[in-house]
Amino acid sequence: MNDHRPAGLPERIRHFIDGEEVDSLSGRTFEVLDPVTNQPYATAAAGQAEDIDRAVTAARAAFTDGPWPAMTARERARVLFRIADAVEAEADRLAELETFDTGLPITQARGQARRAAENFRFFGDEIVALHEDAYRVPGAQVNYVVRKPVGVAGLITPWNTPFMLESWKLAPALASGCTVVLKPAEFTPLSASLWPRIFAEAGLPRGVFNLVGGIGEEAGQALVDHPHVPRISFTGETTTGQTIMGRAAANLKGLSMELGGKSPAVVFADADLDAALDSTLFGVFSLNGERCTAGSRILVDRAIYPEFCARYAERAQRIVVGPPHDPATEVGALVHPEHYERVLGYVELGKREATLLAGGARPEHLPTGNYLAPTVFADVKPDARIFQEEIFGPVVALTPFDTEAEVVALANDVRYGLAGYVWTNDLKRGHRVAAAIDAGMVWLNSHNIRDLRTPFGGVKASGVGHEGGRRSIDFYTTEQIVHIALGEVHTPRFGAR
Numbered sequence: 001m002n003d004h005r006p007a008g009l010p011e012r013i014r015h016f017i018d019g020e021e022v023d024s025l026s027g028r029t030f031e032v033l034d035p036v037t038n039q040p041y042a043t044a045a046a047g048q049a050e051d052i053d054r055a056v057t058a059a060r061a062a063f064t065d066g067p068w069p070a071m072t073a074r075e076r077a078r079v080l081f082r083i084a085d086a087v088e089a090e091a092d093r094l095a096e097l098e099t100f101d102t103g104l105p106i107t108q109a110r111g112q113a114r115r116a117a118e119n120f121r122f123f124g125d126e127i128v129a130l131h132e133d134a135y136r137v138p139g140a141q142v143n144y145v146v147r148k149p150v151g152v153a154g155l156i157t158p159w160n161t162p163f164m165l166e167s168w169k170l171a172p173a174l175a176s177g178c179t180v181v182l183k184p185a186e187f188t189p190l191s192a193s194l195w196p197r198i199f200a201e202a203g204l205p206r207g208v209f210n211l212v213g214g215i216g217e218e219a220g221q222a223l224v225d226h227p228h229v230p231r232i233s234f235t236g237e238t239t240t241g242q243t244i245m246g247r248a249a250a251n252l253k254g255l256s257m258e259l260g261g262k263s264p265a266v267v268f269a270d271a272d273l274d275a276a277l278d279s280t281l282f283g284v285f286s287l288n289g290e291r292c293t294a295g296s297r298i299l300v301d302r303a304i305y306p307e308f309c310a311r312y313a314e315r316a317q318r319i320v321v322g323p324p325h326d327p328a329t330e331v332g333a334l335v336h337p338e339h340y341e342r343v344l345g346y347v348e349l350g351k352r353e354a355t356l357l358a359g360g361a362r363p364e365h366l367p368t369g370n371y372l373a374p375t376v377f378a379d380v381k382p383d384a385r386i387f388q389e390e391i392f393g394p395v396v397a398l399t400p401f402d403t404e405a406e407v408v409a410l411a412n413d414v415r416y417g418l419a420g421y422v423w424t425n426d427l428k429r430g431h432r433v434a435a436a437i438d439a440g441m442v443w444l445n446s447h448n449i450r451d452l453r454t455p456f457g458g459v460k461a462s463g464v465g466h467e468g469g470r471r472s473i474d475f476y477t478t479e480q481i482v483h484i485a486l487g488e489v490h491t492p493r494f495g496a497r
Contacts, residue, residue: 004325005034005041006096013044013189015051015213016196018058019206025050030215032189035103035333035340036323036369044189047214052181052222055210059152059179060228062207069149069177073127080124080175082202087117087167090198094191098163099324101190103333103370106325108287116167122452123175123472130473142484147477149177150254154229156220156244157192158236159185159335160290160392166192169233172472174208181210181229183220185236187336189213216240227251231476234258235292238390238416238461245464256465256475258292258457260390261418264411265295266401266433269303271423272445277308279447280396281315283421285374288331289394290339292462293419293441293448297380297387298398299407305400309378312398313357316374321363331394333370340370343393346386350377353384354397382413390416404429408436418458419448440466 013032014021023029024045031040045051063069068076087094091113098109134144155169162185173180184192192211199209212219216236224232224247231254234244238260248255265283267276283295300308324332334340347360359375372394380387380397387397401407411420411433420437422444424430434442440458443449450456450468457466467475 004100004323006100009041009100009190010193011042013042013193013213015045015047015055016209016211017051017055018210019200021196024048024214025054030186032101032187033336034100035335038337038368038370042190044186044213047183047212047219047222049218049222049225051212051214052219052226055181055212056152056223056226056228058207059181059210062205063149063151063179066179066205066207068179068205068208071177073130076175076177077124077128079203080120080171083198083204084117084120084124086198086202087113087120090194091117094163094194096325097191097194098161099332101188102159102162102335103324104161104287105329105332107327107329109324112161112164116164118452119164119167119171123171126172126469126473127175130470140485140487142486144482144484146480146482147176147473148480150230150476150478151178152229153178153180153476154223154226154232155180155182156216156223156232156234156236157182157184159187160287160292162188163191163194165235166195168467169235170195170209172467173233173476174204176473176476178231178476179208179210181212181223183212183214183216183223186213186215187339221247224248224253225250230254231256233467233475241463254475256457256467257463258467259418259461259463260416261292261294261458261462262297262388262390262414262416263293263295263419263421263439264437265298265421266407266411266423266437267298267300267304267308268422268424268426268429269301270425272425273304273308273311275445276423277311277315279421279423281312281319283447284396285316285319285331285394288334290335290392294392295419295421295447296391296396297411297414298396299401299410300398302400302402305398309357309398313376313378316358316376319374321366321371321373331374334372334393335370337370339392340372343372343391343395346389346391346393346395347372347375350375350380350384350386350395350397353386354378354380357398359394382410388414404433408433412436412438415461416458417460418462419443421447
C-alpha cells in the first residue's frame with residue numbers, strides 16, 4: 001500500500017455545477033488510481049451529455065444574468081489576485097495532492113503550485129492594462145474597438161501538471177469576463193476538486209465556474225458538441241485534437257489546441273557542453289518526461305557525439321528514481337498503468353531500432369508502481385518510430401549530424417512542431433538555425449523557461465492557435481468595431497425621384 005497517502009483525501013469526487021457539488025444525473029462513476037500502487041483511492045462522478053448541458057446552462061445564465069461579465073477589469077482582477085493568494089497559501093497541500101495523484105516528484109509539484117498562482121496574477125494585471133483601439137478620420141468619422149467576452153468557454157485539460165495547466169486556461173478566461181465549464185483529465189481529477197472552494201472564498205460569483213469530470217469520449221465530447229459553448233481550449237494528444245477540430249466544425253467554434261510534440265535539441269560542437277548536458281537531461285527527464293515540450297530528440301554534432309553520449313548516459317544512470325513524495329526523487333511514477341504500458345512498448349521497440357545506453361526497464365529497487373529508469377537510446381535513425389513518435393515518458397533519442405543543413409532537416413523531419421532547443425556559442429548560427437526550425441517556440445542556449453507575455457503554441461501537428469499574454473485575451477474575447485459619423489454622410493439615394 002502507499003504509506004504516504006495524504007490526509008483528508010475524498011472518497012468521492014463530484015461535479016461542481018452552479019455553486020454546488022453534485023453527482024452525475026445517471027449516477028455513473030469511475031475509479032481513480034494512485035500511480036504508486038495502481039489501487040483506487042476514490043470514485044469520481046462520470047459526466048455525460050446531460051451533466052455537461054446542466055453545467056453549460058448554469059454558466060450561460062451566469063454570463064447573461066450575472067455580474068461577472070459586466071464588472072470592471074479592476075474588479076475582476078481583484079478576484080483573480082485573491083485566487084492567486086489562496087493558491088499560494090495552499091501550495092504545500094496542492095503539491096502533496098498533485099504528487100499523490102500524478103506521480104510527479106514533490107519538488108517539481110511545488111513549482112507547479114507557484115506557477116498556477118502566477119498565472120492568475122499575470123492575467124489580473126493583463127486585463128487591467130488592456131487597451132482598446134480607436135481610429136479617427138479627421139472631420140468625418142471615429143471608429144473604436146470594444147472587446148467583449150465570448151460567453152461560455154469550454155476548457156479541457158491534460159493529466160500532466162493538471163492544476164497548473166488548469167490555471168493557465170482558467171485565469172485568462174475568467175479575466176476576460178467569460179464563464180467556464182472545466183473538464184479535467186480523468187486520470188488526475190484530485191487537484192481540480194480544490195477549485196470550487198478557492199473560487200468561492202475569493203468571491204467568484206455563483207455559476208461562473210463549473211466543473212464536470214469524466215472521460216474524454218463522453219464528457220469532453222459533449223462539451224465540444226454543445227451549441228452554446230463558442231470556445232474550446234484543449235491541451236492534449238494530437239489525434240484527440242483532430243477529433244475535436246472535426247466535431248467543432250458543426251458549430252463553427254473557436255479553437256485553441258496545444259497538442260503533441262517531438263521537440264529537437266540541437267547541440268553543436270562549440271556549445272557549452274556542461275550547460276547543454278544539464279539542460280537536455282532536465283528537458284526530457286523532468287516531470288517524468290510527461291511534458292509536451294520535452295526535448296526528446298537530441299541531435300549532436302558528430303565531433304562531440306561519442307563524448308556527449310557517454311556523459312549523457314552516465315548522468316542518466318545516476319538520476320534518482322523513487323517514490324514521488326521523497327524530496328530526493330528526480331523521476332517518480334508515470335501517471336497511470338495504461339500510459340505506463342504504452343511507454344514500455346516504445347522502450348521495447350527502441351531496443352530493436354537503436355542502441356540502448358541507459359535504463360530500459362523498471363528499477364530493481366521499485367518492484368511495483370509505474371516506474372521506469374531514465375532510458376537513453378543512441379544512434380537513432382530518422383525513420384525509427386522512437387525518433388518520429390511522441391512517447392511522453394523518460395525516454396530520449398540521440399542522433400548524430402555532420403552539417404548545419406543536415407541538422408535542420410533532421411529537426412524538421414517529424415510531423416510535430418512545438419518546441420526546439422539550440423546550443424551553440426556562435427550566435428549567428430544560433431539565430432539561423434532557430435529561424436529554420438519548424439516550431440512555435442525555440443530556446444537558444446536554454447531549456448524551457450516561459451515568459452508569460454509571449455505566445456505559446458506550435459505548428460504542424462502540434463497545435464492550432466496560440467495562447468499566452470495578450471493572445472489569450474484575444475481568444476476569450478471578440479472585437480466589436482463601432483463607427484461614428486462626425487459630419488454629413490453622402491449616401492446614394494436609391495429609389496428617390
